[in-house]
Structure formats: C-alpha cells, structure tokens
Amino acid sequence: MSTLIQDPNYPEQVLNKASNIKLLICDVDGVLSNGQVIIGNNSEELKTFNIKDGFGIKCLQKSGIAVAIITGRNSKIVEKRCQELGIEHYYQGQSNKQEAFDTLCKDLSVQPEQICHIGDDLPDLPLLVQVGLGVTVADGHWLMQQHADWITQNNGGFGAVREVCDLILHSQNKLEAIHQDYLTKAQPSGVKQ
Template sequence: MTTASTVSTWYGEIPAQLLDRLQNIKLVIFDVDGVFSDGRIYLGNQGEEFKAFNTRDGFGVKGLLNNRIEVAVITGRRSEIVEQRMQALGVNHIYQGIEDKISCYEELNRNLQLTDEQIACMGDDVPDVQMIQRAGVGVAVNDAHPWVQQQADYVTSLRGGYGAVRELTDLILLSQGHLQLHGGVSL
C-alpha cells in the first residue's frame, strides 16, 4: 500500500489511493467514439465511414491483454471499422449497437465472474455514466462532457483519440508492476 497522498507519473500527479485501486483491475471496459477516437465520424460520398485510431492506444491495449487483463468495448454505434480494429488488437469482448450499456456491463461482469472493484471503465458522454459510476475505477477522458467528468474517479490528462486510452493502460500496468518500456510493435 502506498503511503504518500499523490504519486508522480508521466501524466502528472495522481492520487495514491487511485493507484492502489488500479492494482485490482482485471477488466477494462472502453467506449469507442470519443475514447478510442476523437469522437468525429467522417462520411464519404459513397456512405463509407472513416475513423482515426491512435497506435499508442493500441499498444496499451496489447499491454493489458499480454498481462491477462481483459479488455472490452461497449459502444452505442455499429461500425465495421470498430470490429476490424478491435479484432486486430485481440479484443474478444466487442459489443456494438448497445443502448443500455449498464446491462451489457452487468452481463460481462457475470460472465467473467468479477466484482465491480475489479473493473475499470472509460467513457466520454452521458451513455457511459452508469458504467463509470458502477466500476471500481471510473474514468473520463479529458474532453468528456463536464458532467461525465464530475462522475469519474479520474479524468485523463489526454483527450479521447489522442492517447487517453494509453494513459489509463499505462497507469494500470504501472500499478500492477507490469509497465514495460522496451520492445514491442505499435498497432
């Protein structure tokens, strides 16, 4: 257990109590739009959809998975791009088109036989709030809706689509003694 009230990280000072709570995390649930992406959706003339994903976020997700921490995405929209990206990262729990995110959270929790304290959840807008409040560690991205930020245990220093996912994955891996600063491939 940490005795100082804050811990200095690359992302600034964070409460030591938060770092202690991150030690228990066995599942991280992410929203997609506004978290893995900047929240914008680009539509082409032929109806094609485009999103940009940050490779550093992908590297962080692989870090979690390589250390036996489950990763899930629960998103309100359906997108083939999201399916492709998450499969490429090795994410097995991909839930799209979900309006009632808390029910999906509860089902995933039951299926993996976890407690709320073993779950971290990251979101950016009102549909994510119930999960953020319920999870052992609720996280909002830096550019999340202000009310969502007020509901979170932690607000990232980085914006959605610009490394916020990586920030959380680094903090979890740091707290659990698994943060590696060498090798690997950006994804």
C-alpha cells in the same frame, strides 16, 4: 547505461483502485477515436484510432488484463479494429450499456470493483459510477468529469486510453518490466546496463 523509470505521481486513491483492475471497458467514439464520424460517398463510416492506445491495450492483454468494448454505434471499422487488437468482447449498438456490462461481469467472472471503465459522455455515466475505477477523457462531458475517479490528460482519440493502460500497469507493478524489456532491446548487443 542507467535506466530512469519515471513515476507519474498518480494519486494514492487512484493507484489503490487501479491495483484491483482485471478488466478495462472502453467506449469508442470520443475515447478510442476523437469522436468525429466521417461518412463517405458510399455511406462508409470512417474513424481514426491512435496507435498508442492500441499498444497500451496490447500491453494490458499481455499482462493478463482483459479489454472489452461497449459502444452505442454500429460500425464495421470498430469490428475490424477489435480484431486487429485481439479484443474478443465487443458490443456495438448498445444504447443502454448496462446489459453488455452485466454480460461481461458474468462471462469473465469479474466484480464491478475489478473493472475500469473509460467513457466520454452521458451514455457512459451509469457504468462510470458503478465500477472500481471510473475514468473520463480530458475533453469528456463536465458531468462525467464531476463523477470520475480520474481524468486523463489527453483528449479522446489522442492517447487517453494509453494513459489508462499505463496507470493500471503501474499500479500493479507491471509497467516497469515492460519498459525494461524495451530498454534491453534498445541496447547494442554486448553492452550491459
């Protein structure tokens, strides 16, 4: 069985920026979730997360790329999701995200040009314009789209983060190995490709 690794045909400038990334910082509402907040009877906050995004994050981590969260809201469910995904660096209740950003740069010894930030709305704009790869989601605010290096095809909460993970991995020649690993696992034993 022959393998076909699809080249998504990313713009060269975006690939160059992505090839330097050592840290992905994600917003939550409107990026990892669809932006809707459901508040239950007991003031319990509910959000939905996309499993594809979670798998992409795990692939980044296994490939040596750190992932962090900086979000303006406080939510127990975000803490739980970070624990599930093994995201150690998450900052909630950040109305001004710069302080958390500066802390991450120092703690992880990364420069802004080695960071990809994905956000959807104006509180994310200051980080978007100072990182090496600024990304917004397909349904991101128009000003974010105007200043982003790249815009995902998917809306926030619907696989946009996975797109960014694949972009970074592809740019660093790590995605094909992941694909090959799963293609190999899909082969019946004894069958060679």
